[in-house]
Amino acid sequence: MPVETSSENRTWSLSGGNVSYVLHQDDQDHLLNLYWGPRLPAGSVCFHPEDYYTFASFDLPLSQLPLEIPVCGSGWYGTPAVGIRNACGDDVTSLRVISADVLPGKESLPGLPALYAESAEEAESLRVILTDDLTGLKVTALYSVFASSGAVTRSLRLENTGSAPLTVTSLLSASVPVWDGGLDAVHLNGAWARERRIIRTPVREGELRISSARGASGHEENPFLALCDRNADEFSGRVWSSAFIYSGSFMASARVDNFGHTRMSVGMNPDVFSWVLAPGESLCSPEAVMVFSDQGFNGMSCLYHALFRSRLARGVWRDRPRPVLINNWEGTYFDFNEEKLLSIAGKASELGIELFVLDDGWFGERDSDNCSLGDWTVNLRKLPGGLSGFSEKLHALGLDFGLWFEPEMVSPNSNLYRSHPDWCLHVEGRSRTQARQQLILDLSRPEVQEYIISAVSGVLSSAEINYVKWDMNRNMTEAFSASLPSERKKETQHRYMLGLYHVLETITSSFPEILFESCSGGGGRFDPGMLYYMPQTWTSDDTDAVERLKLQYGTSMIYPASSMGAHVSAVPNHQTGRSVSLKMRGDVALSGNFGFELDLTKLTDAELSEAKEMVSLVKSVRDLTRHGTFWRLLSPFDGTYTAWSFVSPDQRDVLLCVFSTLSVPNTAPLRVRLRGLNPAFRYAAENGSVCSGAVLMYQGYTVFLRGDFSSFVVRLKAL
C-alpha cells in the first residue's frame, strides 16, 4: 500500500515508485517529517531526538525539529506554514496531531486545480488533523502519494472552530525539510519573450526566495523550485522538487539554517495574502506536488510530464492529437478583414492545416490595443457575416475555427467600463494604473464572474467554434476589491484566482469539445493551475527558433511537450530580427503543439511546398511527441548545439532533434548519445542505416550540421 502506518513508531510512510516520504507524530504530538528520498521499507525510519537536537541550552527545540507544519511563537523562526494572528493580536500557535486516517485514491480540492487519480489503486491519501486548542484552529493536512511515481501532494485546510475571528497571514502548501546541506537550487527565471530560463545556483546559509506578487504566476519566475546534489546532472544525482498548482502570486524558498539543514517551502505569497477566518469558516490551500528523483533532472522531468499530461490536464483533448493550426496574429496583427483572413485560410487548407485561429481584433471597435476589451460582440465591418458566417466559410475549406478572447480585462474605452466603472480592481481615490491601455476586471466579485461566463458562453454558442485562446495581458495593480471590507482587502488576489477558476471550470465543462489554450503575453501564466483547465499554453510571444530552443528546453523542466504551443513565424523574426531557415523553424516547432503564425500568402511556391511537407511530418510524429518520453540531451544554455529526443513507451519509436546556432569552423562531427532506448533493439533510420540501441546510447549518433541555424531531425524505428 502506498501509505503504511506503523503504530509502534507512530510513523506514516508514503511510498511509491522509488520514493518514500515519512511523517511521524512525536511524544508531544508535533507532526514531523523524518525523511524524503529513495524508497525505504515501511516502518524502517524511527524518530531519535538525539539525531536532531544540539542540546545547547540556548537553542530552542522547535527550531531544530524537522517540523512538517511549522508555526509561529514557540521557537520556530522561519516563515510559518500556517501563520495565524488571533483575536488577541498575537500569532502564537501550537499545532498538535489529534487524529489521522488513510483514504483510498485522491480527493479533489473544492474550487481549486489539483492532480487527480483515475482509480483507487493509483494513489492513496493520508489525512492528518491538528488543532490549536486555545484558538480553535483546526488544520487538516491532506497528502496523497501516487503509487507509480512516488509524487506526493499536500494541501492544508484551515477551519476556525473557535468563537473569535482568526487572520491567516501565511499558508504554505509545502514546507519540507530536506535534511542535507551543500545543495544547488534550480528555478525557471525570465521576462516577457524569454521565459523559463534554467537558473542553477548554490544554496548557501540564509534564504533563496523566488516569488511573484503580480497576481499571476508571471513571466519572471515559475511556481517551481528544485534542490539537488551539487554533482547532480540531467541523468544522475538526487533532486527534490516542488511545483505549485496555482496561477496567482506565489513564493518558493530554500532556507538553510545554521546547522546546514535546508527547508523547501512553496505556497501563496504571504506578502500579498491574508485571509480572515470568521468562526465556522474554512480555507483550503492550493496543492503542492513534491517530486523526488535519484536519476537527475531528466528523471524528475519524466515524472512531472507523466503527471501533468494525464493526471492534471483533463477533458477530451487530453489524449487527442492536437490540430496543426494557423494563427493570424503575427501575420496581420489588427489589420485584417474577412477577405484577407480567407486568403490565408485558403492557403492553410491547401497545406493540410486543420485549424484557423482568429486572434485579437475581431470584436467591438478594436483596431489597436486601445479599446473594446469587455465588449465581446463581433465587428461586422471586419466580418460581415458575423462569427457564424466566417466559421461556415472556414469549415467549407476543411478548417476548424478558433477564437481569441481576453475575458479578464476591460478597456477604459469600452461599453462595459462605461456601464460598470467599479468592476475593475481599484482603490478609491487613487488613479487606476493602466498597462497596455487596459484594466483588470475584479474576478473576486460574483457578478463579474457571471458576466464573463455569460459573455464568453454567448459567443461560443453563436457559431461553430472549436478552439479558444484565453489570453491575459497585464499584471495586477491596485489589487484590491471595492466590494470587500477593509480587513478583508488582502484576500482580493486569492479571491480573484478562485473566481477565475470558477469561470474556467464553468466554461470548459459547458463546452467540452472545445480545445482551450491559455496565454498571458506569451508564457506569463504557464503554470500547473492553468493546465488543469486548458491542456495547452502559448509558450512565449518569442517565436524566434533560436530563442525557442531555450524556451522549450527550460519549459520542459516540468511541462510536457503536449502543453507547449509552438509556431513557425516569418523572418526576420518580429521579436529578435533574426532570420532562421524555414526547416529549422519547423523542426523546433514540431516538438510542441505545432502551428504557423505568419501570412501564408507571402510565402513563395517553394516555401509553401516545404511548409506542406512540414505539416505532413508533424502529423506523422505528433502522437510520439505527445506521448513519448522526452529526453534533454544537449543544452542550449551550454553552447552551440541543442539536442532532445522523444522515445515511445515501448522504446521502439524514436525522434531525435538536433540543432546548431552559430557554426564553428573546423570542428569534429557531433556525436549525440541517446537515452532511454533498448540496448538490444536494432533501430533503422529513414535512410536505411541501422544501429543497435547500445551503440546509439553509448557511442552516439553522428550528426553533421553546417551553416548557422541548422537542424537535423531523424526518426528511428526498432526493426
Ligand code: DGJ
Ligand atoms: C498576447 C499574446 O501572447 C499574443 O499571442 C497575441 O494573442 C496578443 N496578446 C494579442 O493581443
